[in-house]
Amino acid sequence: MKVAVIGAGIVGLSTANWLQNYNQETVLYDMNEPGSQTSFGNAGTYAQYANIPTNSPSFMYLFPYLLFSRNSPLFIKLKYFPKLLPWLYQFLKNSKRSKVNDTSDKLTVLLKMMENGYQDLFRDAECTKYLTKESILYLWSNKYFFSNAKKDFAKRMETGSKITILDKNQVSEIEPNIKNIFCGGALFEGSYFANDPKKISESLLKLFIDRGGLFKKEEVLDIVSETNQITLKTTESTETFDKIVICAGIWSKNITAKIGENVPLEAERGYHLMYPELSNIIKRPISWQERGVYFTPMSNGLRTAGTVEFAGLSAIKSQNVINFLDKTTRSVFRDVKQPSESWLGFRPSVPDSVPVIGQSEKNPYIYYCFGHQHVGWTLGGISGKLIAQQMSANKVDIDLSPYSLKRFKN
Ligand SMILES: Cc1cc2nc3c(=O)[nH]c(=O)nc-3n(C[C@H](O)[C@H](O)[C@H](O)COP(=O)(O)OP(=O)(O)OC[C@H]3O[C@@H](n4cnc5c(N)ncnc54)[C@H](O)[C@@H]3O)c2cc1C
Missing domain, CATH: 3.50.50.60 (FAD/NAD(P)-binding domain)
Structure with a gap:
């Protein structure tokens, strides 16, 4: 055929x-x-544990905070808002508890099979040298959000992922070069990441x-x-x-x-910044959960990746988003020089x-x-x-x- x-x-x-x-x-x-x-520009994580969608029953009441807080990873271009509304409406409809559980179950089925989809390809393509076997770390700076997130850990483990909860001191022990601003974290044992997605x-x-x-x-x-x-x-x-x-x-x-x-696809625009001078400053990808940002130690430097911006496909890169990512990097690391590169990509997202x-x-x-x-x-x-x-x-x-x-x- x-x-x-x-x-x-x-x-x-x-x-x-x-x-x-x-x-x-x-x-x-x-x-x-x-x-x-x-x-090309993602955070490189093989996130087998990622069966908790961005749809969430709390999205409705968090929406004003997400929209207006200076520390929020969500950006919506005002002019684009009317175009976004039909998709956003569907997204909110899919944020009810029953729908979120359904999405989570469907993602779990696929995530459990992640290895099954890549093992042969990685072996035959001889690309295991571009994979780093260091467990991915989620961190929280706010106790309320941390304790809320813990409620999802049992669900995340249904994907076959193992989670170790870390306190503030344990976080500092395994990643001594980050500032001590986090109240705790979750280590996804046995996970790994691409140190060069390209x-x-x-x-x-x-x-x-x-x-x-x-x-x-x-x-x-x-x-x-x-x-x-x-x-x-x-x-x-x-x-x-x-x-x-x-x-x-x-x-x-x-x-x-x-x-x-007609397909209800919307671009969740995400960015990255590269910091070559911060190569090897951390051992593993770290995600600051409240900020929706990942720091990944790529082979060519530290990559700060994340944010969700709704602005369609044709809008140019937003300096506000770039500033947010740079500010977030400076909150976590010391002696940060100017990023060498900024990048914008389009996550292809359906409302559920x-x-x-x-x-x-x-x-x-x-x-x-x-x-x-x-x-x-x-x-x-x-x-x-x-x-x-x-x-x-x-x-x-x-x-x-x-x-x-x-x-x-x-
Ligand atoms: C900042 C950021 C961080 C992320 N981090 C992670 C992460 O850590 N882990 C994770 O699992 N996911 C992550 N993602 C999501 C992940 O990167 C995307 O889901 C994934 O790359 C989508 O892959 P794709 O092949 O569907 O799309 P793409 O990589 O966009 O590929 C689509 C291809 O189709 C081609 N194309 C389009 N139209 C035509 C046409 N008419 N004819 C021929 N070719 C065409 C395009 O040129 C393009 O090459 C992240 C995304 C972003 C933005």
Whole structure:
């Protein structure tokens, strides 16, 4: 069978490699360098424990604080607010306790299988040197938020994660170079992170090409449905496939629109700053939970990553967000020099925070694999494996119906 994968972020790269594992002749399309968009600048954590969505019953009453506090990681561009409202309304509807539990359960199923999605790919792509096995640390500076967060620990452990709770002194013992401003933390034992996400994407692309896959640096402009086949029209060529899969992150909605499929995808804009002088200042990724910020010791320096900004795709980087990240870095570390780089990426998010994985209802030869919001770096591998199983008519390891786009049509 001849198949096409649209988009070569971590989700598309994983999908393309898994399709090859299931013996499909695969062409991968991206108009940019593979792994150069959202998958480039993330915090690099394999967050197996991340089954607690940003939707939360407390979101409603925390919203004014999140919007107006100088220490909040949420930013909304005023002019964009009217455009955001329909998605925000759906997001709030999915913030009821029953919905949040449902999301959490659906994420747990995928997160439990995280290793299953990456193990073979990492081994075959020889990229384990870009992984650092140091347990990820969450920290809280406020006792109220810390004790609230502890209520979710049992749920987080359903993913197979092990959590050790640390007090203020234990935090200082394992990370002596951070300021002593935290009241406690949670260590996710046995977790690990990518010390160079770009190199992981490059390794996965190389594996795909070495095994006979074709990468075309072209933008897919149109999809034409024909009897039993799909034709892709790109900036450079026209080619026909038996099946295609859309893995284009936030841009997936532009492509599904070509077949009349309206997808509630919104960009949760996230930023990073790089501090080369702070290389090796910490051993592991640290997340300051109240600030929604990660500090990750990447191979080329400390990366401060995080925040959620709603401003659409075309707005330029916000200096306010950059200042917030820089200020947060200075609150935690001493002798901080100017960041060498700032970066903006677009988390592809649907209102219930559950990725869309499965066959299109509009056309049985088209498949979807997008909407991985805050955990795409973690779930790329397993999402790719599951969609490749479905496309190859293999036995699928889990029931994919809870991840279907259909849920937004009820
Ligand atoms: C600041 C920040 C920190 C994060 N930290 C983490 C973390 O620690 N752990 C975690 O699990 N997740 C994290 N994430 C989330 C994660 O990075 C994303 O969920 C993930 O990268 C999404 O991958 P993707 O492949 O779906 O999208 P992308 O990486 O954006 O890839 C989509 C690709 O599709 C291509 N494309 C688009 N349109 C077309 C077209 N018409 N034709 C051809 N190609 C097309 C694009 O060029 C792009 O390369 C973070 C995100 C941000 C912003």
